Amino acid sequence: MEEMNAALAASMSPVVRVWVNWMVAIFLVSILFTWKHTSARVILAAFILTIPVALLTWELSGNVHLLGISHLIVWLPLAVYLVKTEIAGNITRLKSAYGIYIILLLFTIVTSLVFDIRDIILVSTGMK
Numbered sequence: 258m259e260e261m262n263a264a265l266a267a268s269m270s271p272v273v274r275v276w277v278n279w280m281v282a283i284f285l286v287s288i289l290f291t292w293k294h295t296s297a298r299v300i301l302a303a304f305i306l307t308i309p310v311a312l313l314t315w316e317l318s319g320n321v322h323l324l325g326i327s328h329l330i331v332w333l334p335l336a337v338y339l340v341k342t343e344i345a346g347n348i349t350r351l352k353s354a355y356g357i358y359i360i361l362l363l364f365t366i367v368t369s370l371v372f373d374i375r376d377i378i379l380v381s382t383g384m385k
Contacts, residue, residue: 264321268322276369279365283361284300284301284303284304284362285301286358286362287301287304287358288301290355290358293355296338296342296343297355299335300335300362303332306331307327307331310326310327311327313327314326314327322377322379322380322385323376323377325369325370325372325373325374325376325377328366328369328370328373329370329373329377332366332369333370335366336363336366336367336370339362339363340363343359344359
């Protein structure tokens with residue numbers, strides 16, 4: 258894990274570091290809603306599950322640019338689940354603090370997945 262952390266630190270620009278900190282923070286905000294919302298518990302579980310999946314990805318690939326595979330495996334199904342359970346047919350709920358949180362989280366997940374897919378393509382074509 259130390260080797261992975263060192264590789265991550267070496268490959269991250271200050272902007273990417275801020276983005277990673279944002280992702281951690283937005284996922285951890287789910288703790289505030291876990292007592293009332295089942296999906297908040299699912300969000301927290303998905304965040305925790307991302308860690309061993311990322312470690313396995315690192316062990317298998319040794320490439321920090323492929324760590325986004327863990328996001329695709331865990332966060333893509335999470336995003337679909339959140340859209341189906343929290344957004345579809347539930348527009349009025351989006352006006353609450355929890356609804357705003359869900360929108361911010363989904364924006365974060367989708368943005369991350371776009372960059373993760375980009376990295377995976379660049380690695381597979383030999384450009385990273």
